[in-house]
Amino acid sequence: MHAIQQQYWAVRDYLSPVLKESKFKEHGRITPEEFVAAGDFLTYKFPVWTWEKGDPSKARDYLPADKQYLVTRGVPCLRRATSLAYTDADEDAERLLSFGDGSAAGGEAEDWVETHAGRQSNADSAANPGSIDDIPDLDGDGAHEDEGLSSAVGNLSLSGAKVPDTPHLDDIPDMEEDLEDDDDAAAAPSKAAPSSNTVIDGSEIEVANGNLLQVRTYDVMITYDKYYQTPRTWLLGYDENRTPLIPAQIFQDVSADHAFKTVTIETFPHSGTLQAASVHPCKHASVMKKLIERMNAGVVEEQKAQRKSGSKDAKKKWMFRRASGNGKDDKPLPDDEDVEGMRVDFYLVVFLKFIASIVPTIEVDSTTAF
Amino acid sequence: MPVVQFTQFSSLVQPTFWHELTRLKLEVLKLSDASVPLTAHYSAGRTIKDRNTGQEVALGCNFTVGSESFDEKHSLPPFAVVAKGIVKNYNTIDEFKNADKRALFSQAADEIWDSIEKDHDASALNRFLLITFADLKKYKYYYWFAFPALVAHPLWDIEDDWKEAKEQFTDKQLLSLHGHLEASTTPYFLVRPAVAGDGVDIAPVEDYTSFFANVPTDSQTIGFFDPSPHPSSPGWPLRNLLAYLRAVHPTTTSTLRVLCWRDTEPAHESGQWKSRFGVLTGGPAEGKPSAVGWEKNPQGKLGARAADLAPMMDPTRLADQAV
Numbered sequence: 043m044h045a046i047q048q049q050y051w052a053v054r055d056y057l058s059p060v061l062k063e064s065k066f067k068e069h070g071r072i073t074p075e076e077f078v079a080a081g082d083f084l085t086y087k088f089p090v091w092t093w094e095k096g097d098p099s100k101a102r103d104y105l106p107a108d109k110q111y112l113v114t115r116g117v118p119c120l121r122r123a124t125s126l127a128y129t130d131a132d133e134d135a136e137r138l139l140s141f142g143d144g145s146a147a148g149g150e151a152e153d154w155v156e157t158h159a160g161r162q163s164n165a166d167s168a169a170n171p172g173s174i175d176d177i178p179d180l181d182g183d184g185a186h187e188d189e190g191l192s193s194a195v196g197n198l199s200l201s202g203a204k205v206p207d208t209p210h211l212d213d214i215p216d217m218e219e220d221l222e223d224d225d226d227a228a229a230a231p232s233k234a235a236p237s238s239n240t241v242i243d244g245s246e247i248e249v250a251n252g253n254l255l256q257v258r259t260y261d262v263m264i265t266y267d268k269y270y271q272t273p274r275t276w277l278l279g280y281d282e283n284r285t286p287l288i289p290a291q292i293f294q295d296v297s298a299d300h301a302f303k304t305v306t307i308e309t310f311p312h313s314g315t316l317q318a319a320s321v322h323p324c325k326h327a328s329v330m331k332k333l334i335e336r337m338n339a340g341v342v343e344e345q346k347a348q349r350k351s352g353s354k355d356a357k358k359k360w361m362f363r364r365a366s367g368n369g370k371d372d373k374p375l376p377d378d379e380d381v382e383g384m385r386v387d388f389y390l391v392v393f394l395k396f397i398a399s400i401v402p403t404i405e406v407d408s409t410t411a412f
Numbered sequence: 413m414p415v416v417q418f419t420q421f422s423s424l425v426q427p428t429f430w431h432e433l434t435r436l437k438l439e440v441l442k443l444s445d446a447s448v449p450l451t452a453h454y455s456a457g458r459t460i461k462d463r464n465t466g467q468e469v470a471l472g473c474n475f476t477v478g479s480e481s482f483d484e485k486h487s488l489p490p491f492a493v494v495a496k497g498i499v500k501n502y503n504t505i506d507e508f509k510n511a512d513k514r515a516l517f518s519q520a521a522d523e524i525w526d527s528i529e530k531d532h533d534a535s536a537l538n539r540f541l542l543i544t545f546a547d548l549k550k551y552k553y554y555y556w557f558a559f560p561a562l563v564a565h566p567l568w569d570i571e572d573d574w575k576e577a578k579e580q581f582t583d584k585q586l587l588s589l590h591g592h593l594e595a596s597t598t599p600y601f602l603v604r605p606a607v608a609g610d611g612v613d614i615a616p617v618e619d620y621t622s623f624f625a626n627v628p629t630d631s632q633t634i635g636f637f638d639p640s641p642h643p644s645s646p647g648w649p650l651r652n653l654l655a656y657l658r659a660v661h662p663t664t665t666s667t668l669r670v671l672c673w674r675d676t677e678p679a680h681e682s683g684q685w686k687s688r689f690g691v692l693t694g695g696p697a698e699g700k701p702s703a704v705g706w707e708k709n710p711q712g713k714l715g716a717r718a719a720d721l722a723p724m725m726d727p728t729r730l731a732d733q734a735v
Contacts, residue, residue, distance in 0.1 A: 288723035
């Protein structure tokens with residue numbers, strides 16, 4: 043069934059026309075050219091992102107051959123998203139953070155609420171990544187069916203049965219051999235003693251709390267989805283022993299609102315066989331539209347203020363600089379009547395912030411470092 | 413003085429590697445178990461700040477192979493260093509188990525030593541070896557990496573401890589070094605203060621004699637691209653670099669100033685450099701050293717690892733995930 047569905051998607055993708063006209067502010071969708079422009083900006087600004095060409099036989103002809111998709115590797119993920127579930131008790135832990143520098147527009151510093159401050163994870167073990175229960179089929183009619191569905195979704199357990207299949211390490215042939223004669227005194231113990239250092243090994247952390255923190259890493263890919271005309275995110279995860287994660291483990295790192303709905307395992311479009319977790323892009327356009335509207339308002343205001351004062355505001359955030367800039371040129375904007383607003387180059391930067399809300403513990407959004 | 417301890421490589425095999433190996437096995441290699449050349453890469457050691465606790469968490473000394481590793485001329489991510497090696501894929505689990513690992517390992521170690529002894533060539537110092545068995549029906553892959561490292565006798569000692577690089581180098585020097593390495597990322601390099609200006613000059617280690625000819629010893633620095641994230645132990649590649657210098661230039665290398673380069677981005681503000689610096693002293697260089705370097709499995713024993721890709725490859729199991 044799933045295979046047929048994938049075939050259908052492939053055909054649909056093939057038949058749908060390439061978006062030609064840019065209207066990213068109106069509906070949140072972008073053209074392949076804009077995807078490339080936004081990707082160029084992202085890779086320029088944040089070199090952890092790079093363009094890949096993928097499998098040449100799977101190349102999309104509406105994208106340059108060497109710019110088929112974006113990838114960043116080894117993105118750390120310190121905690122499981124399941125441990126972020128928010129309860130009333132957590133509200134006490136909220137902190138107000140002030141990022142205002144006093145000279146912000148209008149002189150008012152913005153306060154942000156930091157939630158989950160100082161929380162320890164609780165549902166944070168590889169042993170219980172949660173079972174994925176069957177979700178009843180949607181066909182059928184009436185409120186009765188809906189009720190059944192909602193209760194079924196409510197029953198989805200995040201701490202349920204054990205994963206049947208963490209790799210059967212017992213199966214590994216017993217191959218411990220006396221290969222190395224010397225006890226190699228110069229080899230650092232694989233788990234460095236954390237005592238004297240400020241840096242501690244990932245496998246060492248939080249042992250004291252009886253709560254092993256597992257540093258997973260993810261390879262994150264962004265492709266262009268021709269049918270939905272938005273970028274699409276793909277995830278490949280590794281555990282702390284660098285063993286590939288199984289789907290149930292990946293779903294631990296997806297926020298509960300999305301884990302069983304929009305994130306699924308699909309064939310990665312730029313490889314013949316690779317399967318990866320993917321965030322389904324059907325709602326991306328509308329969410330991006332909202333996000334862009336909000337940010338655009340801020341950018342337009344900034345640009346207007348800038349033009350009025352005519353001065354070069356040294357404290358501008360990088361976001362509001364001209365995209366063509368390399369961060370250094372503060373050329374005044376052209377003197378046309380309409381301010382330009384946010385440029386499409388920022389699209390992927392905004393997109394990453396959106397993705398970060400779906401996978402809150404995977405630190406994809408490196409843009410906050412600025 | 414404390415003994416220098418090195419952080420061993422941790423292999424990271426991207427699933428695309430197994431997909432490519434499967435294809436290669438079915439379409440090209442078939443029943444052959446000849447060794448196939450492989451190009452891996454590693455990059456600088458990274459740590460990440462845990463926002464809950466404020467601690468720096470080390471992210472592993474990763475040694476990465478992917479599908480592109482079979483293509484010798486593939487492009488690398490920025491600030492990554494190439495390592496050449498071979499993969500040997502066996503047809504049955506028994507052949508994999510009974511393979512003469514000692515012979516394979518000493519062959520790889522000998523290649524490293526020969527390139528040092530005979531050719532004075534540093535390009536083969538980070539050679540590696542990978543043996544695999546692919547259980548294609550079950551989507552299971554058994555593998556074992558070896559990163560041969562020549563053992564120094566006596567061991568290297570370090571004066572004081574590893575310190576931050578900025579204690580030895582100025583911001584301008586580190587910035588200029590970053591620029592050099594960004595232009596061409598090399599695994600090993602020599603550093604001296606620039607003849608003109610505030611920066612530094614770098615050169616390949618093969619140019620040791622000419623490059624350091626008129627440089628005072630306390631300005632000569634050996635640099636290497638360090639995959640280790642741990643502040644007090646440099647990465648595995650340093651071992652073979654030290655062996656190289658000791659064997660090729662025995663008279664001048666009993667004390668070495670070593671820079672462990674870990675910065676892929678220039679420091680945003682002064683003092684944020686992650687690179688480490690230390691002064692090492694070693695014993696006399698005599699004859700051919702022994703070598704170690706089989707990777708340990710997650711249980712901490714010398715043994716093979718397994719990657720079970722069935723959950724991500726098996727069509728019947730994937731169907732279960734589909735909503």
